[in-house]
Each structure stands twice: as structure tokens, then as C-alpha cells.
Amino acid sequence: MHDKTLSELAVALEAGEFSSRELTEHLLARIERLDGDLNSFITVTAEQALAAADAADAARAAGKAGPLDGLPLALKDIFCTRGVKTSAGSRMLDNFVAPYDATVVERLKAAGTVSLGKTNMDEFAMGSSNENSFHGPVKNPWDPTAVPGGSSGGSAAAVAAGLVPAAMGTDTGGSIRQPAAFCGITGLKPTYGRVSRYGIIAYASSLDQAGPMARTAEDCARLLGAIAGHDLRDSTSVARGVPDYTEELEAPLTGLKIGLPREYFGDGLDPEVEAAVREAVKVYESLGASVSEVSLPHTHYAIPAYYVIAPAEASSNLSRYDGVRFGHRCDNPQDLIDLYERSRAEGFGEEVKRRILIGTHTLSEGFFDAYYKKAQQVRRLIRQDFLDAFEEVDVLMGPASPTPAFDLGANKDPVSMYLQDIYTIAVNLAGLPGISVPAGFVGRRPVGLQILGTHFAEARLLNVAHRFQQATDWHRRRPAIAEENV
Amino acid sequence: MQWETVIGLEVHVQLATRSKIFSGASTAFGAEPNTQACAVDLGLPGVLPVLNEAAVAMAVQFGLAIHAEIPEVSVFDRKNYFYPDLPKGYQTSQMYHPIVGAGEVEITLDDGSTKRVRVHHAHLEEDAGKSLHEDFHGMTGVDLNRAGTPLLEIVSEPDLRSAKEAAAYLKAIHSIVTYLGISDGNMAEGSMRCDVNVSVRPVGQEAFGTRAEIKNVNSFRFVERAIAFEVERQIELLEDGGQVVQETRLFDPDRDETRSMRTKEEANDYRYFPCPDLLPVVLDRAYVDHLRETLPELPADKRARFEKELGLSAYDAGVLSASREMAEYFERVKDVCGDAKQAANWVQGELSGALNREGLPIQHSPVSAEALGELIARVMDDTINGKAAKQVFQALWNGEGASADEVIEAKGLKQVTDSGAIEAMIDQVIADSPAQVAQYRDAEPDKRGKMIGYFVGQVMKASRGTANPQQVNALLKEKLDALC
């Protein structure tokens, strides 16, 4: 059961091979048995999950089941979930039971999916290794000495370990694509504005975007269809029709023009990762695609620009955690300043504080133009690079990360950690969609192929990823933990 | 040394929207604490703002009313600081691209002269909540019902030169926003508040002096008093060889003084940057044109029309156009009675007197504009005399009838102009007053004019006030003189 994709599970449920309750119970048992060590969940909502499974089974019995009814999944702990602790991986919100549902959660519930719980993450989505969680690090299911990636590390690990067939993540600088690559699953970051941000605890508002993480592109297509679309509660969500993302999956790739950005194959790229990616590109050539080299000349400015814009927005977004209306409050505050300073000092972890301080500093008087305004100008140049490239080619391909999953504790220095996101971060600045699909291994550790498209080209990306998954079996490989029977 | 006062005002006007600027929570005043603070107003994790169309429309209407430029694009910025009544740790405001550009407001001074005051810009922002300091075991209670109420902040240039000018400017703004119906202008409930920047400089000096900002002044009177105090304080300080410190001060109406707000910490650095949760607001020309076409007639235009077309004095025109309600009432009275001057006299005389005695605003007048107009018409067509008119007015005020005609009828106040009937009453009075008649007869002819008053009074009394006084006078004189 736990090895199946969402699409396969949907068929099995419909055929009556097992019920949603049986499936849910099975997965809850696996979580119970296997997650203690993996640490991919912060909160398991067994009771609500079983109730939802029963409701889905009843709907099916009544002949009213929709395509996602009864399918289990998990939610990154950044999605506000009514009546359930929503901590964003922070001590600050460890006591926060959300009084409302995020739009994504609302839509997934309406579609009949069964949420098993909330997955671990870097605190407030700030990190690339899941080591910045108040709830402790998550282990990579392929290799317990490696990180699962971040910030949606819990979601990626839970899917890879066969605890849940799919999970929701968010991606601000690579937080869906990089952990998907590190854990050997498929993760889609949609176009900015494609999925409502309402109810998603904000890290950097102009960059954050939610998306599905699953075993196949086909599963991602099904989930994206359920969560995408305009939301009146999010001014930045786009009023644009949502296509059936499964419709174009099988379209042939003959004539597909693939661009390989020169800058994504340069210094710092692990040669084995490069080899895997180039091998994947060859598969595409065999499927009828043509390949050319393109240039994204401002690539190297993406990380510097990101580390101005994201912390600036974060420093402001995180000001609401002041110990007054919700969240952590220090004991016996002496006065107002003490209440603020101690509640926030105690509630936030080190990386969050670091980014709040950078953002506060770069926005402060005398620095704004040199940092913030400059970074926004560079942001335009970076977006233009992509728009120019998409005049020439249909999709861009490259590695999702310069290395496979690194060792837990390996990147102590913040700057070297930041540089890990070199291939994913520019996409967020430009607001583009991107997907990471499994494309090989370096030793035991998976490699992800990243495919990028122009704004709102999700259907095309899913099609390109799906055809690759029909031609290869990297996405079918499972770590030992997923094979374990409970 | 002669000193010149330089004043600039930042007026915060609460816009009369039903819901908040970025959320669907109600803006109604006076609800139980925090019952009108929704998830967005509370800044719960994950919530997002969506801009209220009415707030935008109202801001644009104001801009059009002060002949300001309306930029095509405006942008919301975040002003970052921590305070318990500011739930998100930032106020969403407009720093760099406000919705209303430069404009001007005409103010009228006591001597009837006018002056143009430049408005630098006006921008939209959200209001904060309220801190309540009554005893909660030494704690402060925070009510966020007001958080997110739309505010239009109108920033003037430092064009005002006296406390009186500042008050006149504030009144002009009040009158514009209430004319437009974009605010209830209720200063007692905080719908309009202002920050006053005051400095002084030696007459003839070009450069501005160091200014003090007096925060949150919330009445016309307080603005005048706060400025008067502050100007005196600054001049005294300078003349004693001291210096004005640039600081924020509070006006204490009980002590009639301003005092320095204790600086809570270092100078603020608000770290403004464009709010990433809101997109640029783009106003297309058709939308702005539509708002322009539907703009009501504004106080300055109305005042000019009252003077030019209705022939009212500058003073009357000013008073009657000061508020939209007053102007509308006056114009209805005028339309019903057909005489602007009579209408002006009644509205400013009898009606305003009665309203002031009872402390009622004109929109709550127990006498409707239609009834008052009809009453004036009845005086003008001689149906009633002036004395009866006051009785009719009092009766209408007391709710003793729906219309003037009804009261006139019920009380039998219709003026008697039938000379036969009047003569009969005169004959009766003369017959009943032999002593007075004798005095009259014995008096010198030039003293008789005064003595006739007694007889007029008696006749009027006999007619219960309804006799035409001119007729009574003429007939009495004739009859009494005939007896001499």
C-alpha cells in the first residue's frame, strides 16, 4: 500500500482493494513505527485523519467520491490548519493552534484528501537542511547521516520513506525542489501567484509559493489542480483559469527545445551530479527534444539579491510575533520592551534571528538604497535573463542542487549553506515554475534534475517531467526504510 | 523681536467605509473589545490584506475635491515599529507613492478673507488599535477593534501662520470630507485627529525654525489652544536664549499646555519598504473621471454660488455652506419658500437659536426644511404675521403639527385682514377703555403716537395675534383721532 503513487492508490480505492480507513491506518502505523528516528512529522493528526478517511469511504460508498477522495497526504507545518498546532518549526509558535485553515488546506479538505499531520521544517522555512527546526533535524531516508534538504525536509523525507504518498511544501528559494532532489522524489514549485498564500505562515511574501511533493509528476499534476487558482483573500494570487494538469501529461516531446544554462554547469557543481543531469538530458534527446546552451548572465547575483530581499521581508513579516496575541511569551516581563525582547529572543532560533537582523539592517536608514533598492533592480535583471532565454527555448534544465544531500552538521557556516541554493533561488526571484525529478544517484544519495518553465507553464513542466518518468525508473527507487514492513 | 509662526498640519481622517481597509471586519464604533478584530486585523500568522475599493474611491474623491493630481499608480509601504496597538509590527501606509498628490484647500478667515493652503499629498493607511490604561493589575489592555480602519492622512505644506488659520484649515478639511460623505467627521469619536507641526522664526527670516510636533489633537478648539501655548513656549524659550528641540509633544487640554512625550527609546527608524502582500494600485482614467463627474458641489463652490446667485452676504454664505447638512437644509427651505434671504434669516436666526439651545445638529432638527419653508411662505403671502410665525415655529418644534398650514389652521392663527372684523374689535376695545381714551384725547398730539401702542396691544390680544398689525394701526389712528 505505502509504495503506491497517489494515482495508483486512487485506482485501488475505486476498485475497492482497500478502504481509505485501511490505508490511513496502515500509514499511521508506519509513522508510529518509523518516524521516531526519521523525525519527519511534528504533529500526527490520527484522529482527524481517520474521521476524514471514514468520510471519504462513505462518500465513495454513496457513489460521490471525487478523484482525490480518501487519498492521504501530509502538510508542511507552515500551513495553518484549524484546530491543529501550526508551529512553522519554531518554538515561537509551538503553542499555536491555528484558528483557521489556509486556502490550500481548505481546498485539499474539500477535495476529500486525508491529512495525516504536519511535517517538520526549517524554522519559518529558513534553511536548506532542515537542521534549523525547533523540533530537531530530519534524517534523509536514503542515508541517516545526510540531511533531507530544506526547508520542506519533513515533507520530502516522509514521502521518500513511504509514510505518506504526497505532501505539501513551500518554496521561497528552493525549499520544495532541493529537498525533493535530496530525497529522490518529485517536487513542483508553481509560478508565483498560482497557489494562494493565504494561511501559509509568511517567510518572504514576494517569493513564497506552495506546491506538491510526491512520487511522480502525475501525482503533482493531480494535486496542483486541487490547490491552484485564484483566491480573493490573497491579493497576489492570479485570476487565471486552472487547466486540467493531467491532460497534457502524455503529449510527445518531439521538437521540445531544451536550454542548458551555462551558469548552471560551472564551478562548484559536483561532477557526479553533473554526469547524472547530462545523462538525463540525453534521455530527452532520445525522446525527440533538441538541446542547446543558453546563458543566464546574472545568475551569480541571485544569492546576494535574495539575501537582501528575503530577510528584509522576513524581518517585517516576523514582527507580529511579539508575545501579545499568540505565540511564545516570556515569563514575568518587566516592561513592554522586556516583553518583546525576551519573548522574541527565546522564541526564535539562531538562523531566524540572523535573517531578522540582516533584514532590519539592510532596510534601515542609510542602507536602503544600497541594499534593498539595488537588490530589486538586480531582481529585474535576473527575471529578464529568464524571459530572454524562454524566447529561445521551451524549458531550461540543470541540477536542482550542486551536490547531493550533504552530511548532517556539514554546513556550519551560514554563507556556505546559502550557496547551496545557487540553482534554485533565481527562480523564486523571477516568480517562475520549476520542478525537480529524480535523475540518478551519487552513491546512496539521490540527484535531482531541475526543469524550469516560463510563467504559468506548469502543464508543460509536468508533461516534460512525466515523459521522463515513463522513460526512466529513478522515481521508482525506494530507500530501505520504505521497504520495511510494519 | 517680532516672531512669525509657521504651522503645518497632518490631518488623519477616518473614512466612512463599512468594512476595514484590508479586511471584511466592521468599522462600526463602540463594539465590545476585540469583537470586530478579525484574523487579518489581528495579524494572525498567514493572513493577507485585500484592499477595500470604497477606501480608494473616497481618497480619490478627496483628491479631486482639492484639485490635486491623482497619480495613476500608488503603492502601499510598510512602516515598521513595535507597539501593542499595532498588531503586525508594521503599519501599512503609503510613503513613496501616495494615492493623492499635491493640491490646495481654500480657507476662510474671520474677517471673511480667504487664503489658499497647499496640500503636499494625502495617503491611505490603516488605523491602529487602542490601549486602555485603567487598572488591569497594573497592565495595559489592548483593544484592536479600530485596527485596520481606513485613514486618509492629509499632509499640508507649512503654509499656516496662526492658530486661527490652522483651525480654519481644519474646519475646511472637515467641511470637505463631510460634504463628500467620506467621513462622519466626528472628532469626539476620533474620526478626525491631527498632528500639528509648529515652529517660529523672526519676521523676515526665510529659513524655518526648529519645529515641535504636537500629536493627536482632536478638536478645533484644542488645535487653537495647543498652538497658542506652543508658540508662546517657543518664543519665550528663544528670547531667553534657549533653543527649540525637535520633538514630539502632547497637548493636555486639562492644563492647557503641551509637554514633551518621554522618548521611549532611540529615534525611530521605520524602515519603509513596499508591502509585498499588496500590488501597485493602478487607477484608470475612466474610473477617476467617473468619480469626478459624481462629485457633489463642494463648500467653496457653494459659498460662491450663494453669494453670486442668491445674493447672500459673504458672512451668510460662509455660515450656510459650512456643512453639507446646513447647506442642504438651507437650500430646501429656500426652494420651498422661494426667497433666499428670508430662508437665510430664518435658518440662522430662529432655527439655529433653537438648535443651539438644545445642542442639536441641523440634521436632527425637529422642524423639517419643508415645514420651515412653508412657514416662511405663509409670512410672505400675508397668511400670518411675524408674531404668529414665531408661534407656528414653536409649535412645529414641539411636534404639535406636521406642517405650517396645519398648525396655522389648528391654532386659528390666520391673519385677519377683513377690515370690518378689525373695526369691530377696535370699537370694542375703545368702548372698554374709557380712561385710556380720555388720556389719549387730553394728550398733546405729538405724544399720541406713543399712546396708541396700548390700543394696538389690546386689539391684537382680542384677535389672538391674528389681526394684521399694519391694518390695526391705521384703523385705530383713524378712529381715535376721530374722537378728539
Next chain:
Amino acid sequence: MALEHAEVMRAASLARLGLNDDEAARYVDDLGRILAMVDQLQSLDTEGVAPLAHPLDATQRLRADEVTETNHRDDFQRCAPAVEKGLYLVPRVVE
């Protein structure tokens, strides 16, 4: 741009983050290196480039002025650290 200890303390104060001396020293070092990395931006000529605040060139949609929210005070205050009579309590604010 090198970062002074005082600048970190000022940022911490603006951000209401209590820092002890050890933490402050560490952040001076971290932030200094992060800003050195960020300073690569300065080598790029951006003369005449309009800043980009949002990845899509979209404009703000306006909401009709309707009251759509009802009172959920009890729900919202369940996660509040200190409330009394419907008010959020904070240490006394001195004006």
C-alpha cells in the same frame, strides 16, 4: 560594507531581539560575512533599471466594501498568552 558591533545592536534593538554579548559578537561576525557576500551586488551597474517588487507585473485587485467577518473573539483569544475582559494584556504602557 563592514559591520560594526553597534550596528548589530541597533538592528537588534529595532527588531526587539534581546541579544547577550556572546550572541552579539557571533552575529557581528556572521552578518559581516553575509553582507560581504551581498556586496557583490555593488559591482553590477543597475543605472536606469526599475526596481522589481513583485515577480509578476500584476496590479492590486479591489475588494467590495462589505462586512464579511463575524465575531470570533473567543476562538482567536484561545491562543493568546494573556487576556482579560476581551482585552489583550501587556505590561503597562507609559505615554
